[in-house]
Amino acid sequence: MSHDPAQRAASIRDVAQLAGVSHQTVSRVINDHPSIRESTRQRVLDAMEQLQYRPNRAARALVTARSRTLGVLSTTAAALYGPVSSINAVQGAARDAGYYLAVAQIPQLDDAGIAAALDHLLAQAVEGIIVIAPQDLVLEHISSARLAVPYVTLQGGSEYVARELTVDQEAGARAATAHLVSLGHRRILHLTGPLVWFEAQARAAGYARELEAAGLAVPPLLEGDWSAESGYRAARSFLRDPEATAVFASNDQMALGVYHAAREAGRRIPEDLSVVGFDDIPEAAHFWPPLTTVLQDFTELGRRSVERLVAEIEGGEVPGPASLLPELIVRASTAPAPA
Template sequence: MTEHQRAASMRDVAALAGVSHQTVSRVINGHPSIRESTRQRVLAAMDQLHYRPNRAARALVTARSRTIGILSTSAAALYGPVSSINAIQDAGRAAGYFIAVAQLSDLRPESIAAGLDHLLAQSVEGLIVIAPQEVVLQQLETARLDVPYVTLLGGPASVQRELTVDQVAGARAATRHLLDLGHRRIVHLSGPLEWFEAQARVHGYRSELAAAGLAAPPSPEGDWTAESGYRLGREVLSDPEVTAVFTSNDQMALGVYHAAHELGRSIPGDVSVVGFDDIAEAAHYWPPLTTVLQDFTQLGRRSVESLVTEIEGGTEPSPVTLRPDLVVRASTAPPAQVRPPAPVA
């Protein structure tokens, strides 16, 4: 490698900034005694030279990895985990932490243990778990982790390190919206019931129907995909008494749209549809989808704030529950039998 190709070193940064090698090291490691003007001069030199601190060397000096690990299931496919991971990465970088991700391809105990081992081998200082299934929480307890962690996206009330959106409240709001429009035969298509979120949405749906004095029909179980929404939608929409469908996520709602079209049932003229999540595409379904908004970005950001606070010697995280919002669009309307008649010309 020639002199012109050689990567800049810490000493090059020190020379350009007019400070000592030790001062550059202190700036990199966030030492509080550095004057702001000196810090800015060093950072400007680093930027000019395109200098990037050596992560491994820095860990040896500080005895800290400044790394947060994410243990996630189905991260490559589902909107919620992907959105939270993106937010965690942004917030982690802003806080000066690296982010390492381990994705679980299945939920066998040995696979979960391997994912945890992979992250712990990187000397992570904390963990964010985006895997809302009972088997994952059991494995966390068995592992007896010696680093702090928080869990996202749902769980039982006994989980003390949980940051989540109130899934029950979201499902109740979706169901109440349909009831207020006059629907009485409302079917819920659930997500896979090993997921805490799917269980909570079923519970919220049934609770709201019970509060209205209505018995809940069975909730066919899907797998979060549009294909399962289509398959189950074909079944439930074959019953002409069903005037509304509440799906456990927006992808399943898309499948219901397809099924309704094939069966000749218009949305919302013959059947109203409500989803859950408010994915970016939901506003562009035709008609635009009424759904429940979860703020995954805020969830990811707050998880990093909570975890970094504990890593830096602060308090242990307390459970945090965010309130979801119902976003009403054009996929819901009163059922035909209670809709006011069109004006006579």
């Protein structure tokens, strides 16, 4: 009794039979063997397409000792625009380079949670890891874990700089603050993200340095948690300060919360209060008034991180640490300080 190939997944032998070649030839095509004639390769690829044959990655990794898989280690805060954009950018760049992507989220921010996520990736035989988890604890764990595969960090702290690819957060924060100073604002408040995040630390440092350079006092920082709700709560307290005419929020969602609180308190944006965000989320141009913010090039960051890992994996020229400059996008939420 013969099997109907339509009833089961096609095998390598089905492909060989349809293409009129040996199954070893099919195997060589799958593994990019250089000595295959182009016409033969095309015939095999056509047969694979017709039968919808998908090579078994695990079996292929055993044969080639290559999984062609990169791992992404991310925190559960991956619902945020920055981490999501980074993961999407890495996914696109990995696909272009001929690699699959395995993503592991750290379930809770402690050693056990980080170890579990790392084990999950290593069990999938990843050839390199991209860390999109910008907290001290994660990077400490990874640098002490003595990984057998190369890794790069996106937005690491300065002590991890040898493996780091970043957008210069401090430069972005300085540009945002300098913009407000140039408009004549003298008491500029800063709403930070959670200060266990490197981005929040770097943005707060850039803000403070820019104020100091302008000879202005640095008011106490207000800490949010990246959410619009935390921006709203923080703004309700600082809007009672009549001297404060501008606020720099460490991300656009918190800036949205500031908008809400300002409207409730009868403070008009930008006539009474100028607001700057960070990230340039797609919605920022549609806030009312449209939000002045800082744009990060996540696509380029993803491309460079994959380029660097693939160079290490494949023995190519490894580019050094890189920092991309973000760009200030000036819209209608900022204006000269009220007289």
